[in-house]
Amino acid sequence: MLAIDKCSFDVSDISKGRVYLASKAQAAFNIGAANQACKSSGGYLVEFDDDEEYQFVYDFVTRTGGANTFWTGGNDIATEGHFVYFNSKRPVPTLTGWAGGQPDDYARSEDCMEIRLNFRGLNDWVCSQTGKFVCEVELY
Numbered sequence: 001m002l003a004i005d006k007c008s009f010d011v012s013d014i015s016k017g018r019v020y021l022a023s024k025a026q027a028a029f030n031i032g033a034a035n036q037a038c039k040s041s042g043g044y045l046v047e048f049d050d051d052e053e054y055q056f057v058y059d060f061v062t063r064t065g066g067a068n069t070f071w072t073g074g075n076d077i078a079t080e081g082h083f084v085y086f087n088s089k090r091p092v093p094t095l096t097g098w099a100g101g102q103p104d105d106y107a108r109s110e111d112c113m114e115i116r117l118n119f120r121g122l123n124d125w126v127c128s129q130t131g132k133f134v135c136e137v138e139l140y
């Protein structure tokens with residue numbers, strides 16, 4: 001495993017053999033570059049396998065703060081309405097964490113999945129918008 005870059009990321013507690021990293025800096029999101037930054041610390045853009053994993057990460061980024069948007073690996077760039085994870089290409093499972101009315105593909109322009117703190121849940125938003133991003137690192 002590569003060493004986690006603690007200058008660039010806040011690090012969560014361990015949950016089920018994984019830690020989660022939140023970028024310290026806000027920047028315009030580029031999903032490929034963000035996934036590569038996660039890989040440099042031994043991980044990949046976060047992929048929620050179930051509601052429990054989502055809730056752990058939601059609580060982590062709520063404590064971390066410093067941004068309203070925390071980008072994930074979820075996106076429907078390739079096929080509108082079909083959300084997959086960037087790194088594994090696996091479909092995003094049904095999650096109860098989506099904010100009310102989301103995903104709504106507002107103005108047919110929203111293809112990336114964020115944790116949106118002021119929505120208290122998941123939202124699809126324009127992929128190039130500014131925020132932090134979250135990585136998942138499997139420790140064992």
Ligand SMILES: [Ca+2]
Pocket residue numbers: 076080081105109110111112124
């Ligand atoms: Ca969309």
Ligand SMILES: [Ca+2]
Pocket residue numbers: 102103104105106110123124125
């Ligand atoms: Ca939306």
